[in-house]
Amino acid sequence: MESKAAETAEMVFEEWNGTASTKLTKTATISFTQNKASSSSYSPSIKRSSSPFNHFTRRVLQAFVPEGFPDSVTLDYAPFQVWDSLQGLSTYVRTMLSTQALLSAIGVGEKSATVIGATFQWFLRDLTGMLGGILFTFYQGSNLDSNAKMWRLVADLMNDLGMLMDLLSPLFPSAFSFILCLGSLSRSFTGVASGATRAALTQHFALQNNAADISAKEGSQETVATMMGMALGMLLARITMGHSLSIWICFLSLTLFHMYANYKAVCCLSLTTLNCQRSSIILLHFLETGQVLSPKQVSSMECVLPLWITSWSSKSVNLIHSRICMGVRISSLNSNDLRELSHLAGSHYKKAKYLLLERKGVIKIVMHKDSTAADVLQAFIRALVMGKLIHDGRSPHSESQLWIDKHYEGFVLKLQSSGWRTERLLSPSVTWRANWLIGSSNGKFD
Known part of the structure; x- marks a missing residue:
């Protein structure tokens, strides 16, 4: 054997x-x-x-999820994509209703309508959208990274307004062109803001340098949602044809669901980058407890709605960051402010690449022309500390300097160990800087 x-x-x-x-x-x-x-x-x-x-x-x-899922993406990827797909589905269903109304207003199906008239109106609509996208990029392009959650919501709200304009257009024939262009302008904001914030979120989800794979798989998910939305939209448009009340009920109901799904989607996100609001939440908690909150904890505390809505919300947090002006232009300050800056540069900020000036509760930050991203982060953190000291009725400049010398390095290390990215602060671009030369008795500003 x-x-x-x-x-x-x-x-x-x-x-x-x-x-x-x-x-x-x-x-x-x-x-x-x-x-x-x-x-x-x-x-x-x-x-x-x-x-x-x-x-x-x-x-x-594998055609719809990134390679290596779920280990290749962050934990908030799956819930975000579920809500994002649902809001996308409702968008495509409503698009069929708004497009039907728009084509009817242009004159499709009517013998009196002319091809050249419809073509001109459609061209005017597209032209307005293109110009609106350029203007929006010019004024807000540099701010989209710093408030990706908020701009994600704003983008979809503007898209809702654009579709609402399309649905309203048949009701006001005399103002049709104006309403048509207004809707296109609104959607152009959506295209810029949504595309830019999506790129920022894709970088957040990518744990293995797989941003391209995540983006490609999102395209597959969106394609499926589009096909389903188109099918449901055509069915709904067929059923509600000629029934204005039914069309409006369906449209408004889907819009409410769309806004709710978008809100739930952005609330699922636990971003690890530091922006002004997240930095404020983390620092205030650190000053009180000595502990640094995790990205998930901060996500449940931060407000994703615009600031003017946040002030009315019961969920509002201490908004010290809203009273900080980053990258102030030197020539915009008056003589008294410049005189105080000269004194501060020679006393409390000899080693710093920034100057802080407090006026009526507002803290203005002047950045040095040689300052780095690390200096910008430190300047903002020190401004937050100053804001808290002013609120408590204490000396802002000297005590904030003591805090920076004693606690700042340890604070940054705790941020990193808690999963935060500290290489830079996501804030509006600092386009104005200054240079100052400190002499024997006073400071000189260039």
Whole structure:
């Protein structure tokens, strides 16, 4: 028996499927037995570990989720994508209703309508949208990174307003062109803000430098949502044709759901970058407890609505950051402010690449022309400390300097250990800087 066993050799192959080494699934075992004495071989024996249907399902899923999912993305990716897909679905359904109304207003299906008239109106609509996108980028392009959540909501709200204009256009024939251009202008803001914030969120989700893969898979998800939305939209448009009340009820109901889904989507996000509001929340908690909040904890505390709505909300937080002006222009200050800055530059800010000036509760930050991203972050953190000291009725400049010297480095290390990215502060671009030369008795500003 032992000699016979020695004369046979067995080779076993295992088949595994998966895109990540930690998430592989064994699909088959192939055994191959050979008799060495007779040099005869036997047919391989294949034992499958999973059904072809399960394998096909996994292959289809790979077209819609990033490679290595869920380990290749952040934990907030899946809930965000679910809500984002639902809001997208409602958008495409409403698009069918608004487009139907718009085409009717242009004159599609009417004998009196002219091709050149409809073409001109459509061209005017597109032209207004293009110009609106350029103007919006010029005024707000540099601020989109710093408030990605808020601008994500604003973008979809502007899209809702654009579709509302399309639906209103048949009701006011005399003002049709104006309403048409207004709707296009509103949607142009959506295109710029949504695209820019989506890029920022994609970078956030990517844990393995797989931003391109995440973006591609999002395209697949959006395509499916678009097809489903178009099918449901055509069905709904067919059912409600000629019934104005039904159209408005459906449109408004879907709009409310769209706004709710967008709000839930951005609330799912736990961004690890530091912007003005998140920095304020973290620092105030640190000053009170000595502990640094995690990105998930801060996400549940920060307000994603615009500031003018936040002030009315019961969820509003201490808005010290709203009273800080970053990158103030030197020539915009009066002589008294310049005189005080001269004194501060020679006393409390000798080693700093920034100057802080407090006026009526507002803290103005003047950045040095040689300041770095780390200096910008430190200047803003010190301004927050000053804001808290002023609120408590204490000396802002001297005590904030003591806090920076004693606690700032440890604070930044705790931020990093809690998962925060501290390489820069996401704030509106600092376009104005200054240079100051400190002499023997006073300071000189260039």
